[in-house]
Amino acid sequence: ELKVEQNPLFLSMQEGKNYTIYCNYSTTSDRLYWYRQDPGKSLESLFVLLSNGAVKQEGRLMASLDTKARLSTLHITAAVHDLSATYFCAVDISGTYKYIFGTGTRLKVLA
């Protein structure tokens, strides 16, 4: 069974601190996506990682992909309150239009 697991499921951190969210998946896929969801809102695309070793950065967030380990990380640098949200990773199953979402990480940044 295809699984996409994230850890931690919940993260409470102080402003200014660094932390990493991990996304492990059980299928072969060269493409991984990160999304952000604010409470009561829809999903917003953050990063598209299309190959092994891909690294993308936007502001205080940096995402990377290791397809051999089937692992992606989302690193947060010097967190600010505005980053509080739920973050999902997702993989697509090669040859299909099927996307599987991770369990989600609820991030709360405390002032």
Added chain:
Amino acid sequence: DTEVTQTPKHLVMGMTNKKSLKCEQHMGHRAMYWYKQKAKKPPELMFVYSYEKLSINESVPSRFSPECPNSSLLNLHLHALQPEDSALYLCASSQPAYEQFFGPGTRLTVL
């Protein structure tokens, strides 16, 4: 235009009602999706249309009936729903094997 629109934003319906959710995109994407999302859970894939043909049905009960009238429009027809069907219904579109763009969602309550 990089937007996916959904109507209505909110919908309250009884178990005997028939209603429809609508989704539209003008990005030229050839795949469109319906997801169901319960509170604090990841989105669950329901249906996928690719090139206007139904390509994935994730064993969704027949009280949900999707329709793709053309490459820009996606509908979800609802009939005889149950209270447990109350959720946020998200529409998304994408090019094949690439990031999905999500609409704002329809918050559905079944009484």
